[in-house]
Amino acid sequence: MRKKALFIDPGRCIGCQACVAACRECDSHKGRSMIHLDYVDMGNSAAAMPTVCMHCSDPVAPCAQVCPVDAIPVGTDGVVGTASPELCIGCGNCVHACPFGVPKLDIPEMLQYKCDLCYDRSSQGLLPMCASVCPTDALFYGTYDELVAKRPNARAVDVFDFGNQSVVTGNALVAPAGGEDVIPGGYSVWNEFLSEEKV
Amino acid sequence: MSDHPTTRSAPPADSAALAGRLRAPVAGAAVALVLTGAILAGSRNLDNFDVALLGYAIGTVVLGFGAAYRTVLWAESPAARRYLVRGWKAILKPGPGLPKSVVRRTALSTLLLQRFIAERSTARWLAHQGLFWGVISASLITFPLTFGWIHFRAVEGTESLYWIYMNGVRTISVDALGSAGWLMFHGLNFSAVLVIGGGAWFLYQRWSERGNNLTRFGRDLLPLIALIAISVSGLLLTVSSSFMDGFAYQPLAFIHMCTVVLTLVWIPFGKFFHTVQRPAMIGIHLHKEASLASGGSLECRVCGAEIEGAVFVGDLQKTMAELGLDYSGWVETCPACKRIARGASYRTDVKAGF
Numbered sequence: 001m002r003k004k005a006l007f008i009d010p011g012r013c014i015g016c017q018a019c020v021a022a023c024r025e026c027d028s029h030k031g032r033s034m035i036h037l038d039y040v041d042m043g044n045s046a047a048a049m050p051t052v053c054m055h056c057s058d059p060v061a062p063c064a065q066v067c068p069v070d071a072i073p074v075g076t077d078g079v080v081g082t083a084s085p086e087l088c089i090g091c092g093n094c095v096h097a098c099p100f101g102v103p104k105l106d107i108p109e110m111l112q113y114k115c116d117l118c119y120d121r122s123s124q125g126l127l128p129m130c131a132s133v134c135p136t137d138a139l140f141y142g143t144y145d146e147l148v149a150k151r152p153n154a155r156a157v158d159v160f161d162f163g164n165q166s167v168v169t170g171n172a173l174v175a176p177a178g179g180e181d182v183i184p185g186g187y188s189v190w191n192e193f194l195s196e197e198k199v
Numbered sequence: 200m201s202d203h204p205t206t207r208s209a210p211p212a213d214s215a216a217l218a219g220r221l222r223a224p225v226a227g228a229a230v231a232l233v234l235t236g237a238i239l240a241g242s243r244n245l246d247n248f249d250v251a252l253l254g255y256a257i258g259t260v261v262l263g264f265g266a267a268y269r270t271v272l273w274a275e276s277p278a279a280r281r282y283l284v285r286g287w288k289a290i291l292k293p294g295p296g297l298p299k300s301v302v303r304r305t306a307l308s309t310l311l312l313q314r315f316i317a318e319r320s321t322a323r324w325l326a327h328q329g330l331f332w333g334v335i336s337a338s339l340i341t342f343p344l345t346f347g348w349i350h351f352r353a354v355e356g357t358e359s360l361y362w363i364y365m366n367g368v369r370t371i372s373v374d375a376l377g378s379a380g381w382l383m384f385h386g387l388n389f390s391a392v393l394v395i396g397g398g399a400w401f402l403y404q405r406w407s408e409r410g411n412n413l414t415r416f417g418r419d420l421l422p423l424i425a426l427i428a429i430s431v432s433g434l435l436l437t438v439s440s441s442f443m444d445g446f447a448y449q450p451l452a453f454i455h456m457c458t459v460v461l462t463l464v465w466i467p468f469g470k471f472f473h474t475v476q477r478p479a480m481i482g483i484h485l486h487k488e489a490s491l492a493s494g495g496s497l498e499c500r501v502c503g504a505e506i507e508g509a510v511f512v513g514d515l516q517k518t519m520a521e522l523g524l525d526y527s528g529w530v531e532t533c534p535a536c537k538r539i540a541r542g543a544s545y546r547t548d549v550k551a552g553f
Contacts, residue, residue: 010545011553027410038535040542047553049542065522066515068278068483069476085319086473089480091487092507093278093515099526100541101534110315110484120410157549160541162526175549184548186540187529 001158002078002170006052006117006131007147009154009174012138015039015048019130019139026118026129034082034104034115035130050139052130053102053115054160055080055170062167063094063103063114071112078170079119083112099162099185117171140174153177160185219275227268234263242347243367251452255345258460265467266475273476277521281514286482289489296492297485310481322400329397330426337390388437391430398427422470428458487511499533501540506533 015037023033040047056062061080064072071087072094074080083094083103090110095103103114118128122141126132131141140147144156156172162185173183238256242248248256274280293302308314313331317324343349343365354360359375373380402423405414414420432455439448466472490510497509506512516527529537546553 010542011550027408028413030410036535036538038538038542040539040546045546045552047542047546049538049545051538051541059522059524062519062522062524065524066278066518068276068282069473069480070273070276070279086470087476089477089483090315091282091480091483092511093518095534096507096512096515096530097519097524098534099529099537101537103534106318108315108318110309111319120413124412162529165524165526173545173549179549184541184544186537186542186544187526189540189544189547 001057001144001156001172002055004122004141004143005156005158006128006171007140007142007144007156007174008050008052008171009138009140010040010047010049011174012136013037013048013050014136014138015046016135018133018135019050022129022133023115023118026121028116028118028120029113029129032104032113034113036101050130051100051102052128052139052171053080053117054100054167055117056099056167057170058168059165062097062099066093066097068093075119077123079117079122080114080170081119082114082116085111088112099160099165099167099187144172147174155179157181157183159183162187222275223268223271226271227264230267231260231264234260238346241343241366245347247350247364247367248347249344249350252345254456254460255341255463256347258463259342259345262463262466265464266472269467269472270475270479277518281518282483282486283479285486285490285514286480288482289486290482293485294489294493297489301488302485305485306481309484310478323404326397326400329393330401331397333390333393333397333430334426337387337394340386340390385437387433391434394426394430395434398423398430402427418470425458425462425465429455429462432458497531499536500531501536502533504533504535506531 017037019035020033020037023029023035024031034052036049036051038049038051040049055078057078059065061072061074064070064074064080067083068091069087069089071083071089072081073084088111090105090107090112092105092112094112094114095105103112105112118126118130122128127141128139131139134140137150140150147154147156151174153176154174155177157175157180158169158172159182160167160169161182166182167185175183238248238260239245274283289297290302293299313324313327316327348366350364351361352364354362354372359377359380360372361375361380362372363370373383375381375384402420405411405419405423432451435451436448436455439446439451462471466474487508491508494508494510496505497507497512498504499506507515512530515530519525519527519530532540
């Protein structure tokens with residue numbers, strides 16, 4: 001993971017949408033919210049899942065790799081940027097190749113948008129907008145040591161399992177201490193679900 | 200016959216790698232040679248070539264080399280290669296599902312009118328149209344002149360009439376003092392005004408907009424500065440010749456040439472390369488449209504929402520396989536279901552019941 005990263009704890013998320021609104025306020029986002037907030041099992045559970053770009057480091061940014069016009073910049077600090085407006089042709093490759101379901105596509109504009117860690121802020125040492133407003137610290141921005149100092153029983157996991165492929169990321173999910181070193185990316189859930197459906 | 204076994208038994212992988220390394224420079228050299236040949240032929244073995252414009256011609260040949268070199272490197276990536284082939288096939292052989300009128304409309308709307316920029320912002324669109332048409336018109340005027348394909352000769356016994364020669368062949372005469380002649384000889388000035396207007400707007404935006412600490416000098420500002428420098432120095436040539444009796448014309452001409460040549464040589468390696476990439480990819484949406492009509496759409500395995508055309512998704516899966524991204528089955532699930540699945544996994548396997 002990055003030295004300073006977003007640590008996401010879905011267990012703390014109350015689904016208040018403050019991050020969604022704050023994301024819009026970022027100067028480089030200009031009114032567009034890049035974060036996703038999904039309710040995992042609406043009606044049966046209060047569970048909410050905030051999703052920001054995880055800034056994949058291994059394999060490096062699959063979204064950028066599948067981009068046919070090299071529109072998605074990957075910085076030396078590991079931050080995967082939003083698509084360059086002059087290059088992006090709006091093909092949608094990145095949208096579907098992202099294992100986390102992050103990029104958004106504006107088809108009339110032929111332009112992809114995605115979380116860039118509020119780079120105009122985070123590159124200056126400021127918090128990304130989502131982390132700056134999250135009332136429960138479900139989105140915590142800082143170093144791993146800062147996270148553990150605040151939550152001694154927590155650990156951060158930056159490896160996700162997608163079947164045959166593991167993806168190592170720049171941001172991380174917070175998990176209870178003592179669990180697995182790899183977090184399921186969801187791939188197996190649907191595979192099991194679909195195979196049960198077939199049966 | 201048997202003296203050089205090592206030479207004969209060089210592993211195929213090495214020769215393939217060598218061929219791969221040579222592809223870009225060879226393509227660059229071929230384009231540079233073709234361009235040079237076209238200059239020689241069009242100027243009748245340099246008979247009609249204006250030596251004062253030699254720097255521009257050399258800059259353009261170097262641009263041809265660089266653009267072809269970079270294009271080959273770019274097209275080697277699996278996604279680019281696949282879409283270039285698919286896109287151009289859709290343009291050249293549209294098929295029954297894609298009328299030629301759609302191809303023409305797409306070219307007009309995307310390539311020339313750039314409506315997608317208007318969707319982003321009307322002011323941005325106007326500014327880009329200024330830059331675009333300014334650069335296009337200037338290129339159409341300048342390149343034939345610098346290559347010696349078009350030149351002018353005074354009509355004997357007249358004050359202001361000129362013959363226009365194209366590829367060495369005399370065509371029509373034009374009165375430099377007439378309205379048609381005035382428009383023709385001031386074409387580059389109109390181009391310059393368009394470029395300065397568009398470039399200035401973008402520069403102001405870069406300068407004044409919030410979040411502009413992400414603006415990079417080399418990537419975002421220098422291209423605009425280069426275009427404006429070309430245009431201003433070009434306009435100053437007219438000012439010098441028309442209003443100042445040619446004051447400082449030679450130094451200005453040298454400065455103008457430097458700005459143009461440096462920009463030409465730089466085009467393949469910076470932001471300007473989008474002028475190659477975007478037109479080259481013009482067919483990708485036509486391909487998506489045609490393949491959706493012929494191959495149907497692919498629905499999310501979980502929620503049933505339409506993801507994309509089945510052919511498009513198949514192409515993406517092939518691209519991912521080539522890149523060693525071994526989760527291409529995941530592409531058949533829509534982004535929202537991917538996120539919810541990850542949340543569900545977290546809830547059951549990581550932090551039960553969160």
